[in-house]
Amino acid sequence: METQSFVLAKRPVGLPDESAFKLKRSSLKDELKDKELNLHGLFYSVDPYMRGRMNDAKSYVEPFILDQPINGGVVARVSESKDPDFKKGDLVLGQLPWATEMIVSSSQVHKINTTEKLASEYLGVLGMTGLTAYFGLLKIGQPKAGETVIISGAAGAVGCVVGQIAKIKGCKVVGIVGTNEKAKLLKNDFHFDETINYNDATDLASLVKQACPDGIDIFYDNVGGVISDAIIPNINFHGRIVLCGQIALYNAKEIPMGPRIQPYLLTRSILMQGFTIGNFSEHFAEGTAALDGWLKEGKLKSSQTIVEGFAELPKALLGLFSGKNIGKMIVKAEN
Ligand SMILES: NC(=O)c1ccc[n+]([C@@H]2O[C@H](COP(=O)([O-])OP(=O)(O)OC[C@H]3O[C@@H](n4cnc5c(N)ncnc54)[C@H](OP(=O)(O)O)[C@@H]3O)[C@@H](O)[C@H]2O)c1
Structure with a gap:
């Protein structure tokens, strides 16, 4: 199966432009191993902290590797599963590569119990x-x-x-x-x-x-x-x-x-x-439950800027630094 991914082409100095990213085409292997999933990316989170990961500097999160896919929060749909806990069509969330299709270990993701329409909330207000x-x-x-x-x-x-x-x-x-x-x-x-x-x-x-x-x-x-x-x-x-x-x-x-x-x-x-x-990872379940409760009661509103198309990922990330978004900036891939 063919896939496209964005890799880090160079380490920018100052405000990056799109030349810091390169689109690569490659093929995925045909056979999955036990506990592997084949995923189709649906929603990709772009976040300001990713700029720090483009530098080769020690921080609380590892730098991106040159010529390797950028990764971040992604909501994906399972297209094939070799793990009995996941089935085709399940929606999952994980720290995943910026790739249209990907094969990952099932331990890298967790299932989200929602519809495709609402799944992007798990990168924003519920994420x-x-x-x-x-x-x-x-x-x-x-x-x-x-x-x-x-x-x-x-x-x-x-x-x-x-x-x-x-x-x-x-x-x-x-x-x-x-x-x-x-x-x-x-x-x-x-x-x-x-x-x-x-x-x-x-x-x-x-x-x-x-x-x-x-x-x-x-x-x-x-x-x-x-x-x-x-x-x-x-x-x-x-x-x-x-x-x-x-x-x-x-x-x-x-x-x-x-x-x-x-x-x-x-x-x-x-x-x-x-x-x-x-720092608060032990309490995430409590936080998500409270946010979800306020959303359902109508006390909290979600706000998102959805950019259409996998190819727009670099532009969407860079847009954060010139205020192009209102609420959570998210890229929606083609179905
Ligand atoms: N501590 C943590 O764990 C943690 C987690 C998530 C995010 N963060 C940080 O929280 C901040 C907000 O993150 P976010 O995801 O919510 O991003 P965001 O606010 O959705 O997007 C970035 C916004 O920052 C403003 N901005 C960009 N460059 C600016 C500049 N030079 N001066 C003033 N405003 C500027 C722009 O809005 P305007 O049009 O209003 O300028 C832009 O829309 C970021 O600094 C991020 O790194 C921290």
């Missing part, structure tokens, strides 16, 4: 990004009713869920975004109290102050850089900074020098804690 929002906000941010929560990258996969959970917890929610369209959507559809378009702001710090007259109790930081610089001086005594992402710096050739923030943390007893979602 890694939803869980990141849930545990980052609830375990580190510890929101209390009446508190003010500000979120950078607020219209993205994680940010949009953080804002909605903060509203469920009775907080005032302020979102920082890159376009007026995103700002409007967060207010109208996701019930954020205030939004700020940082691309329209000449003095972001004053707009933050104006949007948060009682100061900030929780800063959920997805972005870093100058946006964080404008927010941190407005954080209240005993505030919490949930350090989730720093996308503004992922393509930086050198880490820029920012203001010294330690005096704010010190004098206001502010907690700043970084995390990666793997």
